[in-house]
Amino acid sequence: MTEQKVFIIGLPRTATTSLCVATLSLGFKTAHTAYTQRAMDEAQIIADTPVFCDYQQLDKAYPNAKFVYLSRESDKWLPSIRQLLERMYTNLQRSDGGFNPILKRCYNDIFAPLTLDNIAKDSFLLACYQRHYQGALDYFTGREQDLLIIDVAHTDSFQQLADFLDVTALQPSQNFERINIGGKVTAWKKIKHSLKVEATEKGKIDSVKR
Secondary structure (H helix, E strand, C coil): CCCCEECCCCCCCHHHHHHHHHHHHCCCCEEEECHHHHHHHHEEEECCCHHHHHHHHHHCCCCCCEEEEEEECCHHHHHHHHHHHHHHHHHHHHHCCCCCCCHHHHHHCCCCCCCCHHHHHHHHHHHHHHHHHHHHHHCCCHHHEEEEEEECCCCCCHHHHHHHHCCCCCCCCCCCCCHHHHHHHCHHHHHCCCCCCCCEEECCCCCCCC
16 A cells, blocks of 8 residues: 555546545545645545645645546536536635635636636636646656546546555455535535544634645
8 A cells, every 4th residue: 555645636526525435445544625734744645625726836745746637528527517616606706705715716726717607618617627637747747657547437447546556455346436416515524434634623724825
């Protein structure tokens, strides 16, 4: 089993929660989002915000880390990300509260310019996806051994992840669970596991700049 830190750099609605539940089952300390330095340092597997936005900086901060890019077919990803962004939009743009500033920065950076008109356009969302995907490919050019690209809908993806993480003892039934179906994004909060790393410190983020 790998001892390296592993960052999951796929965009929202590419099965980041399913992957995090899987890595818990494989024996890794896992954080689905990390908003404190403690969470960043304690977890071995970290996904979602701020990772999908800040992976290049995190690569420098944690030498020898490995990275997993979660891909998803556009016909599945588009309606899902649109629904998510429409639900989050008001709290992403509020100046008097809403989501925490790390989360706001990440979404507004990756989906810039984030407007309701743009969210409604397939072409805009696909351009955001392609820009992010190509950025990852370009960044890891010459370091392909550090990057795994999988779509969890593919039958061999769980084995590919296990191989990448140097996990050799798999149960025949182990696979990715379908989680957060129908646009819900709260499943991770309900997960109880000794290896789960909380994203905040009793609901508070710290002042670490990323």
